[in-house]
Amino acid sequence: MATRKKVLLKVIILGDSGVGKTSLMNQYVNSKFSSQYKATIGADFLTKEVMVEDRLVTMQIWDTAGQERFQSLGVAFYRGADCCVLVFDVNLPKTFENLDSWRDEFLIQAGPRDPDNFPFVVLGNKIDLEDQRRISTKRAMTWCTLKGNIPYFETSAKENVEVEQAFHTIAKNALKQENDVDLGFPPPSAIKLHDPPPKQKKGCC
Amino acid sequence: MDALVQTVEDVAGASGGESENEGDGEDEDVRDGGDGGGVAAGGNEEAEEETGMEIEYDVYDVSNEAIAARRRKHAHEEATSPGWTQHDKHVFILSSAGKPIYARYGDESRLSGFFGVLQAMISFVDDNDDELQHLVAGDVTYVFYSNGPLYYVCVARTREPASHLRMLLQYVHNLVVSVLTAPYIVRLFEQRPHFDLRRMLGGTEPLIDSLIELMDSDPSYLLGAAECLRLAASVRAAVGSALQEVKISGLLYALVIADSHLVTLVRPKSRGLHPIDLLLIMNFVKASPTLRNEAADSWTPFCLPHFNDTGHLHVYSSFLASGVCLLLISTEAESFHDMQACKDRVATEITAGGHLAAITDAMASQAYSVDELGIPGLLHFLYKSVSSRQYTAPAWSAPYITGGEQRRLLRVYQDVIEKVHTVANDVKIYYQVSQSETLLAWVTSSFELYVVFGPLVPKKLAIASCNKLLRWIKSQEGTLFILNSPVW
Ligand SMILES: Nc1nc2c(ncn2[C@@H]2O[C@H](COP(=O)(O)OP(=O)(O)OP(=O)(O)O)[C@@H](O)[C@H]2O)c(=O)[nH]1
């Protein structure tokens, strides 16, 4: 009965407020950018269909609020994610330093089975603001390598730099994680006639 | 103690206007004195519903073709499609991670954002150690039901009571369990909360679609009871004994159904077949794409959630004639060929005796009409035998000709059933007058009777007519119900 044609991936985007999570998503899904800042309240959800290695994949993208006062959606929110995207602003060191706590928070809340191999992707955003840059590529890469070779992209939501490529890698890595499911799983068992009935309510007739 | 009568006079859809008279003595002549007591919550909304917004197709065509056509027609809708928000009744299944599993309308993948919102709502409340049950926004009711790792959500503008929509969601859950079994669902998600359950449920959409449609048109679900084919008692008995002779190890139930009506059922002495399990089987026979052409015998693993939700049984099904299906339900996966041999014997026996012809005749000659009863003003009724979980109802007749009218009446029944069952103390008799009909509900420990008269039938006459109706049902009992189901 297994229908292998459809795949849906849950992708969660985390990072400090203002780093450009919503903007990246909007650029990717709607090819739009606005320089006006509107804080995300709670979470936004977007859907994007992509082809990954000959498979049609639906990405269910969960854009969360970076501002603490809006982070009230509960533990269950992170459950069952296939990939987690960590975003920082290359011009603001604090947002980079906070990646550790975003990552830890995610691993605690989502509790993936194999935390060491859970797919993360790191995006250093706003690289269009060249002269203000504070976090070097090298520094970001070092952190990513240390955390288990997390893929790293330098993006600009504004100028649409590397956005497509980043999300393609996100989809690809999420799909890999999702595919693990196929490792053998025994189907439900049949009932033996002499099994004790676990519940017996009044029947018909 | 007085039987208790509640009168609700509906004032043309205005919100207030109701008056309640408790036990005003004039119903002493009702036989079942019982222990009256409770008062149903007042209010009669039924006159306000259906404010003219008819949908472009007849929702009441519950044929598989119509259901499939509907699914195709709306298959590409997403949350922003015009019309998507206008559907009467949405049903969604999602995992507790917020991944879509089923949407009645639209492409669940493209609706994944909407599913995310639903998950966020549920988990927000969940986080406060509370459970989101339902909420009302304007004329839309959201009802939530969660069971283990699965969430079920209904979004309806039908003004049905939330309890009924919740029941719909529970039926849908039972259907999911019938495919996967309860512990398997839990195990799948325990090990991988991100699991995409569509993989395991792929192909069952027609069954879920059909179940939802049937709940809007078939009183069986409302009553939690099965309807028997009206048939000479001798024919029913003969079919029963033909089935009783089937002796295969592992065989649990043998039954014959005729277009979602029960002909007869043979069961182990100690294990009745729960009506919900039976309704799931009937829905399966009706809507399963593999059974649709009625040609081939089929052998399907099937979990009966109220029998045992931890494992599969095996259902052998074979059509003896158009619409007439023999079902043999067994614990053994290997007995397909034995079953086939048995079917041949049963078919031969009931064909030779002329019983199969009697069944197809009974199917062709419509159910009885209310006119047959000769009770003035009687428009429709539902009678449920509580102990046997079977019910009977007349064929639809004027004024309930169109699908819309039939559904309206079902919703009136639904409303009244809700009222008489949700009060702390049993309401024995409930009397309701609206612009379009008079309804009398009478609930005892052995039966439930819901009778609809024209709008101007006074209470006294209605009660007398109910007594007459009960006498008629008693006289027809042998043809309307399975009175003694054969056992082995
Ligand atoms: N120059 C430049 N500005 C950007 C870029 N990406 C986002 N911005 C701007 O940064 C501000 C914040 O962007 P958002 O996408 O709303 O940030 P966010 O991470 O979603 O913030 P929260 O919702 O509060 O968590 C907006 O004014 C954007 O226009 C970028 O690549 N370059």
Ligand SMILES: [Mg+2]
């Ligand atoms: Mg945002």
